[in-house]
Amino acid sequence: MTQTQIFHDSPADRAHRVKWFSGRLAVYTLLILWAIICLFPIYWTLTTSFKMAPDVMKGNMVPWVDFTPKWLGWKSLGLSPDTWGAESTVRAEFLKRFANSAIIAVTSSVLAVALGSLAAYGLSRFSYKFAWMRNSDISFFFLSQLILPPVVLALPMLVLYKELALLDTRIGLILLYTLSVLPIVIWIMRDQFSSIPTELEEAALVDGLSIWGAFVTIILPIALPGMVAAFILSLVLTWNEYFFAALLTSTHSNTLPVMVASQTGSQGISWWSMAALAWAAIFPLIIIGVVLERYIIKGMAAGAVK
Amino acid sequence: MSSSGDLLHVVTNDSISASRKTFGRVMIWGSGALMLLVAAAQLLHMTGSAEFGFENWRPTLYTYITWAICLCWGQVLLHGEHGKRTLFVLPAALFVISLTVFPLLFGLIIAFSDWNLSSPDGRSFNGLENVRQMWADPFYWNAMLNMVWYVLAILVEYAIAFALALALNAEIRARKFFRVAFLLPLMLSPVAVSWMIGKSMLEPRFGPIASLGRALGWDDPSFFGSPWIAKATIMVMDAWTFIPFMMIMILAGLQAIPKELHEAAKVDGANGWRAFWEVTFPMMLPVSITAILIRIIFKLKLADIVIAVTSGGPGGATDTVTSFIFREYRDRSNVGYGTLLAMVYLVVIVIAMTLLMKFAERISRPRT
Numbered sequence: 001m002t003q004t005q006i007f008h009d010s011p012a013d014r015a016h017r018v019k020w021f022s023g024r025l026a027v028y029t030l031l032i033l034w035a036i037i038c039l040f041p042i043y044w045t046l047t048t049s050f051k052m053a054p055d056v057m058k059g060n061m062v063p064w065v066d067f068t069p070k071w072l073g074w075k076s077l078g079l080s081p082d083t084w085g086a087e088s089t090v091r092a093e094f095l096k097r098f099a100n101s102a103i104i105a106v107t108s109s110v111l112a113v114a115l116g117s118l119a120a121y122g123l124s125r126f127s128y129k130f131a132w133m134r135n136s137d138i139s140f141f142f143l144s145q146l147i148l149p150p151v152v153l154a155l156p157m158l159v160l161y162k163e164l165a166l167l168d169t170r171i172g173l174i175l176l177y178t179l180s181v182l183p184i185v186i187w188i189m190r191d192q193f194s195s196i197p198t199e200l201e202e203a204a205l206v207d208g209l210s211i212w213g214a215f216v217t218i219i220l221p222i223a224l225p226g227m228v229a230a231f232i233l234s235l236v237l238t239w240n241e242y243f244f245a246a247l248l249t250s251t252h253s254n255t256l257p258v259m260v261a262s263q264t265g266s267q268g269i270s271w272w273s274m275a276a277l278a279w280a281a282i283f284p285l286i287i288i289g290v291v292l293e294r295y296i297i298k299g300m301a302a303g304a305v306k
Numbered sequence: 307m308s309s310s311g312d313l314l315h316v317v318t319n320d321s322i323s324a325s326r327k328t329f330g331r332v333m334i335w336g337s338g339a340l341m342l343l344v345a346a347a348q349l350l351h352m353t354g355s356a357e358f359g360f361e362n363w364r365p366t367l368y369t370y371i372t373w374a375i376c377l378c379w380g381q382v383l384l385h386g387e388h389g390k391r392t393l394f395v396l397p398a399a400l401f402v403i404s405l406t407v408f409p410l411l412f413g414l415i416i417a418f419s420d421w422n423l424s425s426p427d428g429r430s431f432n433g434l435e436n437v438r439q440m441w442a443d444p445f446y447w448n449a450m451l452n453m454v455w456y457v458l459a460i461l462v463e464y465a466i467a468f469a470l471a472l473a474l475n476a477e478i479r480a481r482k483f484f485r486v487a488f489l490l491p492l493m494l495s496p497v498a499v500s501w502m503i504g505k506s507m508l509e510p511r512f513g514p515i516a517s518l519g520r521a522l523g524w525d526d527p528s529f530f531g532s533p534w535i536a537k538a539t540i541m542v543m544d545a546w547t548f549i550p551f552m553m554i555m556i557l558a559g560l561q562a563i564p565k566e567l568h569e570a571a572k573v574d575g576a577n578g579w580r581a582f583w584e585v586t587f588p589m590m591l592p593v594s595i596t597a598i599l600i601r602i603i604f605k606l607k608l609a610d611i612v613i614a615v616t617s618g619g620p621g622g623a624t625d626t627v628t629s630f631i632f633r634e635y636r637d638r639s640n641v642g643y644g645t646l647l648a649m650v651y652l653v654v655i656v657i658a659m660t661l662l663m664k665f666a667e668r669i670s671r672p673r674t
Contacts, residue, residue: 150628
């Protein structure tokens with residue numbers, strides 16, 4: 001190994017390498033910086049939920065180095081190890097909200113995916129004529145619902161729900177949430193169905209299946225990834241919805257975001273319990289995001305590229 | 307997507323008996339008549355000219371649902387196979403119509419009335435009084451103007467999202483980790499985000515960002531003190547949640563560009579900056595426009611962050627139209643005025659979006 005090096009990189013090559021290196025550096029700096037921006041608030045909330053008042057005031061950040069983690073925040077929610085067995089009204093309240101959120105989000109997403117997939121399939125395969133509306137008009141009618149801001153529906157709905165005794169019920173919220181995610185589901189599913197060749201159904205029909213039979217047994221399994229993507233996206237949107245929930249519910253069917261928001265108004269905020277609550281509210285979504293990231297990206301990318 | 311003619315050609319030979327057709331018609335019209343009957347009875351009950359003992363409008367709702375089911379079933383009875391095709395779209399169409407068109411029509415009535423839900427007198431028609439009040443309401447126009455600023459902030463978001471998408475599209479390690487990390491803000495509920503960032507991290511005394519600001523030489527970091535800083539803070543928080551959304555759409559577009567194009571550009575001597583402006587950016591124009599348009603639609607609904615963090619303050623500087631109407635209702639429970647404001651907002655949005663889409667179509671059309 002003592003031989004002298006015979007082949008040298010020419011100066012031009014070395015300059016190239018420096019450039020390549022600085023390019024790498026810039027890309028990674030950007031990526032890491034943004035990853036910190038994205039993750040730090042989540043980290044901050046998690047650590048704050050384990051802090052005591054002086055730790056919060058001093059702005060300590062690293063557990064076990066700056067401060068000793070305490071279960072204070074989780075205790076006030078009734079979710080810490082030592083309060084787990086005991087009765088806790090706060091925990092009951094929290095679990096009720098959590099259940100409300102889960103039921104409403106799942107039901108409305110299922111409804112939206114069912115209605116939306118059917119409509120998207122029909123629109124991608126058959127030509128309709130309702131009065132003056134043809135396929136493209138019907139598609140536009142569905143997708144244009146996306147533009148409708150919730151505030152326009154909110155007050156008429158409030159009055160209608162009052163008359164229909166649907167205020168502060170889960171069904172009322174489920175209906176509105178289904179409506180609000182339906183255009184997105186149709187958008188994704190239309191893309192999905194139009195990428196499936198019609199020859200598949202033609203073969204199935206020749207073999208004696210009915211249209212619905214072919215749809216259920218042949219097409220649905222193929223379109224399943226798209227449906228999962230639409231479902232997850234709907235789930236995220238409905239879980240996070242605040243505006244309608246704040247207007248249309250009061251005591252029985254409050255969702256988690258309403259609970260989180262109602263705590264911030266009180267004076268003398270107890271940072272640790274707020275942090276615990278906020279973290280409990282976002283935790284399911286973090287799990288979904290990490291595990292099902294592929295589907296979410298697929299869903300959002302649908303329709304972007306034609 | 308082609309819009310004329312069935313993509314799936316089905317030849318059916320339906321023989322529908324006359325009695326089945328009659329049954330179908332009777333069912334649709336019968337349930338429709340029942341609905342109208344119940345609705346009329348309820349209306350009479352409401353106006354007080356007859357006593358039926360209704361507590362709420364539920365009976366009408368139930369007959370409406372029955373009618374909708376009968377209508378769907380009737381399609382199959384009347385038209386056989388063709389009816390079964392209609393069945394794909396009809397439920398969704400009925401659902402959307404009953405939940406948007408009907409409330410919108412109802413909203414039009416409310417918009418021109420004076421109706422305070424907390425006062426006992428109920429609704430009274432007051433013509434254009436609400437319009438006059440709106441015209442003289444500086445806070446509403448202020449909120450509209452804020453929306454323009456908020457929408458303009460999308461351009462910055464777009465630039466950042468594009469840069470991140472380019473970085474993610476480069477040859478990097480741990481791509482999966484970065485993708486998940488970048489996606490997370492979109493998943494979190496805006497209300498929790500507004501607590502995490504708006505209340506906790508931006509807390510002027512001990513919040514980490516305030517500490518950072520102090521370390522960088524900002525003596526008195528207050529993020530919601532002056533109007534413009536407050537507005538910018540809201541913009542940043544909203545951007546934080548929604549940049550992943552644009553980023554993913556742009557990333558999907560970037561991955562769809564054929565590699566050969568970059569290679570050809572390289573052979574032709576375009577490198578780095580030039581290749582970006584002359585190849586990548588023009589190729590990405592349609593995707594970018596879709597992403598920006600959808601982002602604008604979402605931005606126009608912005609409310610939860612504002613409601614939860616500043617509730618419009620200081621002095622309405624951060625108000626969005628939605629949060630303004632929300633407070634208008636919360637504080638004064640004035641349904642009539644709030645609805646009118648929302649309706650005007652809808653009209654403005656529809657006009658603006660139509661113009662924008664026309665404009666977008668013009669730029670994205672390939673030049674000859």
